[in-house]
Amino acid sequence: MRAGILWAALFSVLAAQAEGVAQAAAVGLFAEANQQYRDGAYEDARRKYLEVVGADVVDARLFYNLGNACFKSDRLGEAILWYERARLLSPRDEDIGANLRFASRIRKDRESGVGEDPVWRFLVGLYELPSPNEISVTFTFLLSALFAMGIRRLWSGRRKEGALWVSLLVAGAVLTTLTGLFGAMRIHQLETDTYAIVTAREATARTAPDAEETAVFVIHEGTRVRVDRSEGTWLLIRLSSGLWGWILAENATVV
Amino acid sequence: MKTGALWVPIIGAVSIAIAASSRASAAADIDFKAVVNRTSATTTTQIELTLSLTHIHDIYHIPSPIIDLRELEVRDQRVNPIEIDEQGAIVNSWSYDLSARRAGRYQVGPARIELGGKVYETEAVTIEFVRGSRSATASGKKRSDPPDEKLEENLFIRAVPYPQRLYVGQQLTLEYDLCSRFQIRDVAWQKLPSFSGFWAKDLFVAERLDLHQEEIGHVQFLVWPLRRHALFPTSSGRHEIQPLTISAALPRDRGLQRRRSDLLGSSFSRRKQTVEIHSPGVTVEVLPLPLAGRPGIFNGAVGSYTISASAAPVTLPLGDPVTMRLEISGKGNIEAIAAPDLGEMLGFKVYKPKIDIHEESHDGLYVGTKSFEYILLPETSGNLVIPAVEYAFFDPLAAVYQTVRTEELRVEIWGEGPAIQSSRYQLTRQEIEELGEDIRHIKPDVTQLAGGDAYLHQKVWFWALQALMPLAYAGAMLFHRHRRRLQGDEAYARRRRARGEGRRRLRQAEVFREEGDCRAFCSEVQQLVLAFIADHLNRSASGLTAHERRELLALRGAPAGLLRATDQLLGRCDFARFSSVATGDAEMKELQAQAEETIVRLEEALR
Numbered sequence: 001m002r003a004g005i006l007w008a009a010l011f012s013v014l015a016a017q018a019e020g021v022a023q024a025a026a027v028g029l030f031a032e033a034n035q036q037y038r039d040g041a042y043e044d045a046r047r048k049y050l051e052v053v054g055a056d057v058v059d060a061r062l063f064y065n066l067g068n069a070c071f072k073s074d075r076l077g078e079a080i081l082w083y084e085r086a087r088l089l090s091p092r093d094e095d096i097g098a099n100l101r102f103a104s105r106i107r108k109d110r111e112s113g114v115g116e117d118p119v120w121r122f123l124v125g126l127y128e129l130p131s132p133n134e135i136s137v138t139f140t141f142l143l144s145a146l147f148a149m150g151i152r153r154l155w156s157g158r159r160k161e162g163a164l165w166v167s168l169l170v171a172g173a174v175l176t177t178l179t180g181l182f183g184a185m186r187i188h189q190l191e192t193d194t195y196a197i198v199t200a201r202e203a204t205a206r207t208a209p210d211a212e213e214t215a216v217f218v219i220h221e222g223t224r225v226r227v228d229r230s231e232g233t234w235l236l237i238r239l240s241s242g243l244w245g246w247i248l249a250e251n252a253t254v255v
Numbered sequence: 256m257k258t259g260a261l262w263v264p265i266i267g268a269v270s271i272a273i274a275a276s277s278r279a280s281a282a283a284d285i286d287f288k289a290v291v292n293r294t295s296a297t298t299t300t301q302i303e304l305t306l307s308l309t310h311i312h313d314i315y316h317i318p319s320p321i322i323d324l325r326e327l328e329v330r331d332q333r334v335n336p337i338e339i340d341e342q343g344a345i346v347n348s349w350s351y352d353l354s355a356r357r358a359g360r361y362q363v364g365p366a367r368i369e370l371g372g373k374v375y376e377t378e379a380v381t382i383e384f385v386r387g388s389r390s391a392t393a394s395g396k397k398r399s400d401p402p403d404e405k406l407e408e409n410l411f412i413r414a415v416p417y418p419q420r421l422y423v424g425q426q427l428t429l430e431y432d433l434c435s436r437f438q439i440r441d442v443a444w445q446k447l448p449s450f451s452g453f454w455a456k457d458l459f460v461a462e463r464l465d466l467h468q469e470e471i472g473h474v475q476f477l478v479w480p481l482r483r484h485a486l487f488p489t490s491s492g493r494h495e496i497q498p499l500t501i502s503a504a505l506p507r508d509r510g511l512q513r514r515r516s517d518l519l520g521s522s523f524s525r526r527k528q529t530v531e532i533h534s535p536g537v538t539v540e541v542l543p544l545p546l547a548g549r550p551g552i553f554n555g556a557v558g559s560y561t562i563s564a565s566a567a568p569v570t571l572p573l574g575d576p577v578t579m580r581l582e583i584s585g586k587g588n589i590e591a592i593a594a595p596d597l598g599e600m601l602g603f604k605v606y607k608p609k610i611d612i613h614e615e616s617h618d619g620l621y622v623g624t625k626s627f628e629y630i631l632l633p634e635t636s637g638n639l640v641i642p643a644v645e646y647a648f649f650d651p652l653a654a655v656y657q658t659v660r661t662e663e664l665r666v667e668i669w670g671e672g673p674a675i676q677s678s679r680y681q682l683t684r685q686e687i688e689e690l691g692e693d694i695r696h697i698k699p700d701v702t703q704l705a706g707g708d709a710y711l712h713q714k715v716w717f718w719a720l721q722a723l724m725p726l727a728y729a730g731a732m733l734f735h736r737h738r739r740r741l742q743g744d745e746a747y748a749r750r751r752r753a754r755g756e757g758r759r760r761l762r763q764a765e766v767f768r769e770e771g772d773c774r775a776f777c778s779e780v781q782q783l784v785l786a787f788i789a790d791h792l793n794r795s796a797s798g799l800t801a802h803e804r805r806e807l808l809a810l811r812g813a814p815a816g817l818l819r820a821t822d823q824l825l826g827r828c829d830f831a832r833f834s835s836v837a838t839g840d841a842e843m844k845e846l847q848a849q850a851e852e853t854i855v856r857l858e859e860a861l862r
Contacts, residue, residue: 023703031700038697058709061698068697089709095695102694108594108607136711140720147724154735187712204554207423207490207543214423214543215555216489218593243454243489 026055030062037065042072060090064099071103077199077221077253079103084197084224084255088190091131107222108202132190135183142176194227196235196252203252205245209234216245227254284311284344287320289364289377290475293409293436298358298384301330306366306377307348309340314370317347322366327353355384380473409436412481412499412534420540423491424557424588425651428458428619431481431499431534434471439503442479445531446500450486453494454588458616459483485621487557487588491543499534544649548656552596556648558587562595564644564661566631572670577603577631581644581661582624589614589623595646597629602639602668606630633668640665746793753790757783757854764847773831773838780850781828784821787854791861801825813860821857824849 033048046069052062067082083100090096130138149169153161161169202220206213209231217239219225225237228244235252238244285308292303306320319334331352338346355361360383365376415430433442442464464479481501488494504527544557566579583592590612597605606629614623633639641664649656711717741748760783767776782796789796792807805818827846831838838846 023706026704026706027701030704034697034700052704055706057704057706059701059705061701062704065697068694071694095698099694106607133711136717140717143721143724147728150728151731154731183712187710190710212546214491215553216423217591218554 022055026052026057029055030057030065033069034065037069037072042069045069046073046075058089060086060093060096063089064093064096067096067099067103071099075199076103076107077197080107080222080224081197081199081253081255084195088255089131089133091128103222108220109223132183132186135179135186139176139179139183142172142179146172146176194254196225196227196237196254198223198225198247198252200251203247205237205243205247207245209236209246213246217243219247224255225252227252285309285370285375287366287368287375287377289366289380290470290473291363291380291382293474294381294472295383295385295408296354298355298386301352301354302382302384304351304353304363304380305335305348306350306368307346308368308375309344309346311344313345318369320349320366320368322351322364324351324353324363326361327355327363330354353382358384358386378473406530410434410439410503410505410530410532412501412532413478414499414534414537416496416537416539418539420542421488422542422557422649422651422654423488423544424555424591424649425487426558426587426621427453427486427488427539429484429486429496429537431483433464433479433481433501433503433532434469434476435479435503436474436476437505439505440527441502441504441529443502444500445502446498448497448499450484450496452490453486453488453496454591455487456485456590456621457482458485458619458621483619485616485619487591488539488541491541494539494541496537496539498536500531502529502531504529545654545656549649550645550647550656550658552645552658553647553649553656554593554596556583556587556592556646557651558585558648559650559652559657560585560587560592560646560648560659562644562646562659562661564641564664566641566664566666569665570667570669571633573633573636573668574670575633577633577641577666579629579631579641579664581608581627581629583626583646584622584624585648586620586622587648589621589625592625594627595644597644598642600631600641602635602637603631603633603641606632633666636668636670638665638667749790749793753787754858756790757787760786761847761851761854764850768840768843768847771840773843776843777828777831777838777846780846781825781832784825784828784850784853784857787857788821791857808857808860811861813857817853817856817860820849821853824853 029048029052033045033052036042036045036048046066049062049066049069053066063082063086067079067086070076070082071079080100080103083096083103086093086096087100146169149165149172153165198219198221200221202218204215205217205219206215219237219239223239225239225247228236228238230236230249231246233249234246235249236244236246237252287306287308289304289306291305294302296302306322308317308320329351331350333350335348335350338348340346353363360381362379362381364379367377368375411434413430413432413434415432417428417430421427433439459480459482461479461481466477466479469476469478482499486496506527560583563582563584564579566577568575568577571577581595583589583595594608594610608627608629611626611628612623613625614621616622631641643660643663645658645660647656647658741751760779764776764779764783767773767779785796785799788804788808789799792799792804792811794803794807801822805822808818808821809815824846827849831842831846
């Protein structure tokens with residue numbers, strides 16, 4: 001038993017040490033990539049940032065800088081893709097939002113109906129304001145507070161609590177439920193709704209997953225599309241206008 | 256004489272020709288037709304036959320028409336007032352109320368009328384009488400009421416698609432008309448077709464009902480145009496368009512009005528009945544665009560288009576932008592037209608175009624113009640050429656691909672400017688200054704980067720933490736209950752305490768043993784066993800006699816062997832305490848072992 005605990009502790013220490021080494025390496029690569037970017041070697045910086053991404057780093061700052069390097073390397077589609085990924089992690093970051101808007105303005109295709117109605121834009125902004133992680137942390141905090149209140153009541157030994165305590169408990173329960181529902185909705189959306197960014201210069205959408213089928217429209221680099229399903233090397237995509245078509249999967253990357 | 260003789264046949268021939276032509280013209284301007292207000296009725300009701308003579312020129316004498324109605328009963332016969340129709344023609348009409356004694360199909364007409372020596376004939380009309388009962392009439396229905404089961408023949412939605420066989424992207428015009436022989440009100444949309452598989456546009460949607468009259472299968476109907484759609488199929492195959500459903504209020508005591516003026520009249524019964532009316536479903540066959548002859552630049556446009564280009568200014572200093580305007584006009588789905596490929600614009604940096612659409616429907620077809628306004632930034636000075644832009648489309652009427660092109664445009668750029676790096680998206684210093692905007696700078700170096708799963712909900716420990724909270728609460732509740740019981744239930748508290756107390760006394764006894772104090776050791780062992788039993792039985796250890804102890808232990812199910820062993824242990828302890836001979840260490844160890852065993856057996860027995 002004791003030996004088992006010792007082994008586990010040793011393993012944890014080694015794992016933490018290994019993680020620390022990997023972390024230091026990733027941080028070093030990130031700094032190198034930043035320097036290359038500052039020196040104007042955007043393509044080199046892009047490759048270096050991608051190396052950091054390959055080291056299993058999921059960080060909004062890394063994705064944002066990578067988006068910048070892609071943009072400066074004339075890869076608009078990739079830039080929008082990384083900005084979108086960064087925004088998912090850090091939805092209120094002003095730099096990410098600004099660069100995403102700027103890059104979206106330069107792309108060829110305009111999404112019809114998106115962002116035109118101010119009320120709708122406000123509601124979407126409100127919905128996307130907290131990141132999924134922030135919702136998770138808030139939910140955990142509220143749930144802990146709720147249980148802590150319950151345990152405190154057990155310990156206090158009081159038969160009846162005051163109005164303030166009851167109000168706090170009810171408010172906490174309602175808030176926890178709402179946060180849980182909102183979080184479940186966001187997580188469900190995150191897990192089921194698949195979006196992709198066109199990374200090829202242009203992609204021809206066809207009526208069926210076959211290069212010989214009729215072309216229905218052409219989309220260009222940077223366009224955000226919803227992926228309904230895939231079949232072989234083809235993706236069934238839907239534009240914000242409702243138009244749908246099959247494009248080659250190599251022409252787009254899932255966010 | 257000879258001359259006069261010559262003129263007579265000429266004048267005669269001319270007169271005959273004029274007479275013949277005027278007659279022919281008169282014949283062309285006269286229309287004689289027969290209509291019935293319905294094609295079927297019961298033998299207890301009537302069908303109204305109206306013979307209408309429409310003529311542009313006034314006719315001096317119009318005789319009554321001749322028609323053979325011997326097989327039928329003519330209940331009433333009247334000459335209607337002369338009317339002037341929408342085209343200004345004069346309409347004379349005669350009406351006959353017909354009924355039949357026997358059920359069956361009857362052919363009415365043709366009716367004949369002779370005007371100026373020429374006989375005009377209507378077409379024959381077939382009507383049907385079915386066996387009917389008087390009870391329906393007695394229940395308040397008019398004699399001329401149509402049978403209810405024939406409602407759908409007198410009130411329906413007509414769906415007219417054109418064409419029914421078309422290509423992907425070609426316009427399909429779909430019209431819905433409400434045809435009725437009743438006065439109707441309160442028309443409301445119930446279900447609109449989704450037009451799945453089509454890019455749909457509304458050409459016309461009725462906001463109020465404007466009617467006209469139309470003859471459908473020899474029967475006069477009131478027709479209200481409801482909707483007209485332009486549909487552009489997005490994929491090939493058979494496409495089915497779901498029915499359109501509306502609701503409308505009919506007079507409950509509706510009857511086919513005896514006269515056309517009644518049909519148009521404003522009287523509407525207060526007693527009304529709301530019915531749902533469904534259009535038929537529409538099926539069209541959509542052909543794929545042919546692969547043969549498809550130009551490489553074709554990007555899906557279907558219709559008929561022209562393209563034009565203009566640029567301004569055509570003489571400018573280096574650094575100033577040129578605005579190039581491309582206009583694609585024609586028939587088809589203008590909104591779906593994609594920007595044409597500009598090809599390689601050598602010497603220019605091209606910005607995303609500003610798009611403007613103007614479209615309208617003309618004779619039911621979508622026509623319009625889509626303009627693309629590009630900002631071109633010259634990258635060098637000199638005479639630059641904006642190459643001709645080609646645009647390919649598929650003409651569905653001719654079933655061929657066609658390519659149209661603009662003229663080449665020339666622009667003269669003068670002056671010197673800083674070297675501009677040619678790139679498609681990345682902005683140059685000069686462009687950034689012009690736009691007043693660029694992407695924001697990168698984030699600075701960091702000391703730590705987040706790794707692993709991006710989201711907390713993807714981590715196992717997150718869910719373990721969520722599960723831990725209710726478990727912790729359950730644990731706290733159990734502990735709280737235990738604590739309260741300890742406070743309120745003395746027997747429980749003593750029982751729970753007995754084991755710990757026993758262990759403590761055993762350790763103390765061991766200390767005495769190690770010190771060689773056999774009396775203190777035996778006293779401690781004795782107290783340990785007695786206190787353990789007293790705690791489990793919730794009795795005072797000092798007041799518990801040996802007899803009582805045995806009795807209570809037996810009652811709690813302790814086996815006789817255990818009672819004997821306990822007595823023996825306590826007896827040995829008593830003996831050792833008061834004996835003049837000191838007990839050895841080995842014996843004390845044996846006593847300790849016996850005490851431990853007895854405690855364990857007692858705990859099992861009293862559990």
